Amino acid sequence: MSLFTFDSADFDVPEDKGGKSFGPIPPGNYNVECLDAEMTTIDRGQYINLKWAVTDGEHEGQWIWDKVFVEGGYYDNHAENDLKYKLARIVKYSGIGAIKKDVNELLDAKVSVKVVHKPNANNPDKPHVNIDFYNATRKGGSVSAPAQQASPTIPAQPSAPSPANNFGADLGDEPPF
Numbered sequence: 001m002s003l004f005t006f007d008s009a010d011f012d013v014p015e016d017k018g019g020k021s022f023g024p025i026p027p028g029n030y031n032v033e034c035l036d037a038e039m040t041t042i043d044r045g046q047y048i049n050l051k052w053a054v055t056d057g058e059h060e061g062q063w064i065w066d067k068v069f070v071e072g073g074y075y076d077n078h079a080e081n082d083l084k085y086k087l088a089r090i091v092k093y094s095g096i097g098a099i100k101k102d103v104n105e106l107l108d109a110k111v112s113v114k115v116v117h118k119p120n121a122n123n124p125d126k127p128h129v130n131i132d133f134y135n136a137t138r139k140g141g142s143v144s145a146p147a148q149q150a151s152p153t154i155p156a157q158p159s160a161p162s163p164a165n166n167f168g169a170d171l172g173d174e175p176p177f
Contacts, residue, residue, distance in 0.1 A: 024129045025062055027117050031055045031063060034094075037106040045072015048087070050104050055110070064113070066131045089133040 041047050047069040054062045068086050091099060094109035112134055117127035134170035 024061055024117065024127060025054070025064055025115055027115050028065070029112060029114050030057065030059065031110065031112050033111040034106045034111075035063070037103040039103050046070050046108070050106065052113070062113070063130065064129075088135065093133055093135040095123075 012056065031054070034050060035054050036049075036051040037052050037074075038049045040047055048065045050066045051066060052064040052066065054060050054064065068090070070084055070158060090106065090111055091097065093111045096105060096109055099105050114128045114132045114134060117130070118130055120127050
């Protein structure tokens with residue numbers, strides 16, 4: 001048996017000033033790196049349990065956990081391609097391209113994420129945290145938000161009288177019936 005001794009008086013340990021929060025990360029856009037990837041099988045299917053670390057900004061070092069279902073899970077009524085959509089985005093945007101052996105190939109993957117909070121009816125103090133992966137342009141260590149699709153512009157239409165009420169409508173020479 002080897003002996004081990006340790007005395008904290010031998011070290012200058014800084015006073016704890018609260019550190020980073022372990023609560024859900026605020027909504028926003030973040031650059032992240034994969035720290036852990038583990039395939040998990042449950043009675044409803046399989047998912048990859050992922051742990052990400054924010055790599056820059058105010059929340060640098062904070063962790064984000066995500067489950068990426070690849071079979072079954074909460075999405076039993078969706079097609080298998082719908083389940084793998086999130087995984088495809090991670091693999092594509094990180095530059096990995098394909099997973100050839102196991103999920104550990106995701107380790108050290110760097111991607112950008114958009115975090116959104118959704119209300120939790122069962123526990124309003126703990127919102128559901130949804131994560132979407134996107135291909136960001138990184139400028140000076142900050143994340144560019146994902147491009148928003150422009151809404152189609154609909155030209156203004158002249159207001160037409162209601163078919164149920166033509167009173168006061170300018171009908172010209174046309175009869176109201």
